[in-house]
Amino acid sequence: MEGNNFSKFESGVKVNVNSNVGHVDKTVFGSKNKPEEKTDFKKNIFDKIILASFFMLFFGLPIFFTGLSFQGVVFEKQIYFYFWVLVALVTWVAKGVMLSEMKIKRTLLDIPIAFFLVFYLISTFFSVDKWHSFWGFFGDPSRGLLGVLFLVVMYYLILSNFNFKTLKWCLGGLVLSSMLVSVFSLLVMFGVKIAPASLNSYIPLSLIGTVSGLKVFLGMMIPLLLVVSLKMNESKKKYVNILGYIALAFVPINLLIVSMVFDKIISATILFGVGFFLLYILSHIVRPKENLAWIPMVAFVLAMIVLATGKNDLAKVNIPIEASPNMEVSWEIIKGGLKEDPMLGSGPATYGFDFSKYKPQAFNENIFYGIRFYQGTGLFFESFSTLGILGAVALLAIVVVFINVAIYLISQDKEKNKIYSLGLLSASIISIVSAFVFRVDGTIILLSAMVGSITMAVIFLESGMEERYLKLSLKASPKFALTLAFIFIIVSAGVAVLFVYIGKAYLADIYAGVATRVSKVTEEGSIKNLNKAISLNDKEGRYYSRVGQEYMVLANEEASKPENSVDVTKIGNYVSASVAYAKEGVSKMPNDALSVSVLAQIYESLSMQVDSTLELAFKSYENLLSLEPHNPVAYLKLGQIKIVPALKETDVTKKKALIKESMGYIEKSVKEKTNFAEGYYYLAVTQNALDQKDESINSLISAVNNDKKNLTYLFNLGRAYQEKGGETDIDNAKKIFEYIVSISPEEVNTNFALGTLYEKIGEKDKAVEKYNKVLETVKKLGSDNDETIGKLNKIISNTKAGISNVNIADSQPINSGQTGDVSNSNQEVELIGPAPVQNPVNQTAPIAGQSIDNATEPAVGN
Template identity: 25%
Template structure:
C-alpha cells in the first residue's frame, strides 16, 4: 500500500469521525449510567476525540511533518484554557472542577481540554468546502432529531416499542434549557443553509428542519429564545448574498408565514395558548436577579480565579438571598445560574471573564470579517458565522451544556478551516513544522541539519506526548465512567429490593473512584438505611447487633471522609453526617453533640435554609431544651414566615414552655397554611382543641406561672395572601422531608 493510499484512508477516517460525532452527540445517550444524557455525550465525545488524536498522529508520521491551522482564535482560546487550569488549581472543589459537578458534567477542565484538541482536529483536517458542508448537515440533522422527539413527548404521543422515550419529560438533550440552546444553533444553521444552498431539494429539507426547530424552540425555550432566534434569522438574511436571498424567496415566504403563525399561536392569541402544555415538566433556573447576586457576591470573595470551574452548586446555598425563600423553588439548591455569564463570573473570576471576552470578541470580529469577503465562499461563510453567533447568543439565554459547547467548538473549527482554505482570507493558514532544512511558504524550518534532513523526527517528537495524553484521557474516562455504571446498577438493584447487590455495586464504584464525595454520601446513607432496617427487628442476635454496629461505623467513616476531606464546603455532606449522628443518639451519649455540630456547620454553608434549623431544633426538643428548640424554630419562621412546619414546631415548643396563648397563635397560623380538610389540617385542629382546653383551665394561673419567652419574640398571626405548597407537618425531632 503506497503512501497516498494510506493518507487517503487516514483522512477519510478522521473526517468520518468528525461527521459521526457531529451527528450523534445531540442524540447520544445511554441508560446504563446514573445520568443518561450529558455524561454519556461527553464521554462518547472524549472517546471519539482520542481516536482522532491517534489517527492524526499516524497521519503526521506517514507524511513526516507536523501541521496545524493557525488563526487569531489561538491566543484567546489558550487564555480560556489557562483560566480553566488556574481556576481548577484554586478551586473549592477540585473534583468538580476537573471532571464536572455531579449530575452537571460540564463545564470541567477535562471536557474543555477535549474540546480544545477537537477544535484543532476540525480546523486542520476538514480541508475542503464539501467537507464543511457535510459537517453542517450533520449539525442540522443532528439537532432536528431531538427537536422532533421532544415535540412527540411534549404532546403525549407514543412511539411503539420505545418505552423510555414515552416517559413524560424524556428529552435527548437532558433538560429543556440544554435542548433550547442547541436548537437555537441548529435552527440558525438550517435556516442559513436554506438561503445559501442551490439545490431545491436540499433547500426544502433544511426549510422543513428550520420550521421543526423553531416550533420546538418556541415550546421549550419560550419568549426569550424565540425572540433571539427571530433576530438572528433576520440578521442572517441581511448578511447573505443578495442573489442567494432572491433565489430563496419562495422558501422565505412560507418560513416567515410559519414563524408568524406559531408566534401568534403560542404567545399572542389568548384562545390558542392552550397548545402550550403548561404542566409539562421543564427545568427551572434561578432568576436573573438572584443569579447576579450570587455571582457578584462570589466574585467579591474569590475575585481573580473564581470559586472554581463547576462549583456554582456550592456558591448558591452560601449566597442566595432571603427573598428566595418566598418563591416556589425555595427548597431547591440550584447548580446552574440563569445564564453562562453569571456562571463565568462566579466560577472563573475576573481572569476567566476577561479570557472569555477576548475569545468572544475575536470570534465576532472574525465572523463579520469573513462574511465581508465577496467570493464563492461567501454563502458558506454566512452559514458558519450565523451558527457561531447563535451559539454565543445561547450563552446569554442559558447556561453552557456540553452539547452547546460542542456545537460552538465545531463551528469555530469549521470557520477557521474555511478561512484557511480561502486564499482571499489571510488570517488563518495551515502551518507546517519541520526539522528538515527545506521550507516552503507554508512551512517553518526549526533546525537545519544534514543528519536530521535524512530522517525527519519531529512528527515522532510531537506524536509521543499527544498519544500519552490520549492514553491518560482514556484512563481518566474509565475512572469517571465505570463508577457511574455501577451507581446505576446500584439504583436498579435497590428498586428491585435487592439491597445486597446495591450495596456491592456502591462498593465497586468507590473502589474505582474514591474522590467523589457523592459516592461516599450515598454509600453512607445506604449503610444507615441498612442499620435502621436491622435495628427495627425484635430480639436481635449478637451477630445482627455486630452487623448493625459495623454498618453504622462504615457510614460514619465514609461521611466523615466526604465532609472533612473530599468536600467540606458541601452542606449536603454535613446534613447527611448530622442525620447519622442523630440516629445514634439513643445509643451513644455524645451523639447529640456531634449532630448539633454537624447541623451548625451545614447552617453556616446554607444560612438561609429554614429546614436545617427545624432539624436542629428537633434535637434540642428531644433533649427537653425547649427554649433552645423554640429559638431555632423561631429563626426558621423568620427566614420563611409561610413555612407551616416551622410554625407547627414552634407551637409545640411554646406549648412545652406553657406559653399556651402563643402556642395557640402559632397553631392557628400553621393551620391556615396547610390545605383545608387535609390530614395535617385535622391534626392541627386536634392540637388547637387541646391547647384551648388548657388555656381555659389555667386562665388565671398562666400569667403567674408563665416562663419568660422574650427570646422568642411575639409570633405573628398574619397568614400569607396566596397559598403555599407545604411539606407534611412533623412534630419536633422528626426528620423533615421538604
C-alpha cells in the same frame, strides 16, 4: 560555421538526452515513486479517520445516549465527545509523525483562548474543589478544566484539517441528527409510544439531555436547515431538490416543538438569529438563488408568530419545569463571589458552592427554595463567580473577537456569496446569546463550540483568507524534530491514560446506574454495584454519600422488624458502614452542602439510639450552615436536636434553658424563610413547652396558613385551642376537628379529640358516637390493641354514666401515627439522584417509603 557547429551540438544533445531520459524514467523515478504513493495512501487513511471522527461528533452527539449511567444523558454525551476527540487527536498526531510535519492553524482567537486557558488553569489550582474543577461536576462535567481542554483541542483539530469536504460531512451529519431529534421529540410530545414499556426508564424526554437544551438546539438548527435547503435547491438534480425541501420542512417542525415547550427568552433569541440571517439576504451581501429568497422571510415570520402566540397546548405529556436562578439572585451570587475571591473565583464547576453560600435570604421565599443549583443563569453570570474577573473577561474576549471577526469577514467581498458562513454564524449567535442569558447544559456547550469552530473554519475558507500555520517539521531542524517527537510521545501517553480513566469513569457510572434503578436496597444488589463504581472511580464523592444513605436504609429496615427478629449485630454493621461512607463522601467533597447534609442526617438518625451522635449531628449542621448561611432547614434541625436533651432533662431550670436555646434556632429558621410552615410548627412546640400559649397558637396559625393541606398542623392548632379552653377557643377547636373529620372520617386522633371536646361541652351523645368511631377504627388496625380497646370501652361507659373522662382525655391515649401528611424533612426524603442541576436542600436520606425516624413529633397540646 558557428551556426553549423551549433546545429550539430543541438542535434547531438537531442539524441543523447532523449535516450537518457527514457532510461531514467524506468529506474530512478520508478523506484522513488513507490514510497510517495505509499505515503499518500497512509495520509488518505489518516484523513478519512479524522473525517469519520468529525462526522461521528456532529452526527452522534445530539442523539447519543444509553440510559445506563447514573449521572444521565449529559454525562454520557460528554464521554462520547471525549472518545471521538481522542480518536481524531491520535490520528492527527500520527499523521504528522508519518509526514514528518504537523501544521496547526493560527487564528485571531489564539491569544484570547490562551489567556482563557491560563486563567482557567490557575483558578482550578486554587479551587474550593480541585478534583471537580479539573474533571467537572457530578452529572455535567462540561465546566471542568478537562472539558475545556478538549474543546480547545477540538477547535484546532477542525481548523487544521478543514476543507469543503469536511464541511459537507459535518454539516450534513448535524442536520441529519437534528432531524432525528425533531422527529423523536415530536413523537414524545404527542405521547406516541416509541419503545416497549420495559425500556421507558432508559429513554429520556429530551435527547439533548434537558428540555431547555432541546429548545436551544432546535433554534440553532433553523439557520442551518435554511442553508442546507437553499444550497440543495441550487442543484440541477431533482432528488437533491426534494431533499432540500425535506430539510426545509423541519423549520416549522422545530418551531412547533419550541412553541410546545415555550420560553420567551429562547423564542426571542431564535427570532434574533433568524432575523440576522434574513438581514444579510435582504441586503444582498449573501444571495441565494433568485426564486428562493422567500424561504428565510417565511422562516422569520413563523418565528415571529411563535414569539407572539406563546405556548400552545398540543403536547400530550407533562413537560417538567426546569428552574434556574433569576437575574436578581444571580447578581447577588456574583457580588458574594467577587467579595470572596474577585480575581479567580471559587474555581471551575463550583457554582453549586457559590449558590449555596451566597444566595440571598429572599430566595427562600419562593417555591424553589429547597433546590440547589449547580449551574448559573447564563455562562456570563456563572463565570464571574466561578472563574473570577479574569476568567469572565477572557471568556467575553473570546466571544467578542469571534463575533467581530466573523461579521467583518462575511460583510466583505459580496461577490463570494458566503451563505455557509452566514448560516453557521446565525446558529452560533443563537447559541451564544442563549448561553449568556439562559442556563445551558453541557450538551449545548459542546454543540456550540463545535458549530463555532466550523463557523470560523468556513468563514476563512469562503473568504479566501491567507492560511497561517504553526509548523512543526522533522525536516526543518533537529530542534523541531525533537519537539514533534516529544509531542507525539506526550500525546500518545496522555491519550492512553485518558482512554483508560474515561472508560473506567463511564463504567463506574453504569454500575451506579444499575444500583439506583433497583426497587429495593440490598447489600448484594445496589450496594455491591455502588462499591464497584467506587473501586473504578474513587474520586467521586457522590457515590460514597449514596452508599452511606443506603446502609442507613438497611439499618432502618432491620430496626423496624418485630423485636424477636431484629439482628442487633447487623444494625451495628450497617450503622458503622453508613457513617464511614458518609464521612468519606464529605472527605471527597468537604465544601459540598449536599455531602455534609447527608452525614448530618445520618448522625441525627442515630441519635435516638446513640447519644454521642447527637453532638456530631449538631456539629455537622453547623458545618452545613457555614456552607449555606441562609438554609432554614439547617436552623430547624439544630433546634430539633436541642429539643432531644430537653425531653430527657429532669431539672426544670435546665429543661427551660434547653428549650429556649432550641426556640432560638427555630426562630432563626422562620426569619430565614418567613413562610416556613414546618419552622412555625416547631416554634409552636417550643412556645407551648414554655407555657407561651398565645404565641404558640399564633405560630400554629402561621404554619396552617403556609401549608393549608397539612392536617397535622391543623389538628394541633385545634388541640391548642381546646387546651386554652375559652368559649371562643373551644368553638374554634370544634370547627377545626369537624373539618378534619369531614376530610378524613377515620382519623383516630381527631375523632378522639372531638369526642373529648363534645364531652366537655355536654354533648354526651356526640361524644359517645366519636368514641365508638375510634373504637371501630382501632379494632380494624389489628388484634394486638386489647389494652387500647379496654381503655376506650371504659371511656365510653364513663361517658354514658356521666362520669368525667377529662384526666384520661388529656393524656391522649390513642396513637395511630401522624395526623395527615407530615411535612417533616426528617421523615421521607429521596436518596441522592442523578440531577446535576438541582438537589433539594433536605435531600439527605432514604427513598420514599423507607423513612429514618429521628424522633416522635411532639404535639402542641401535650
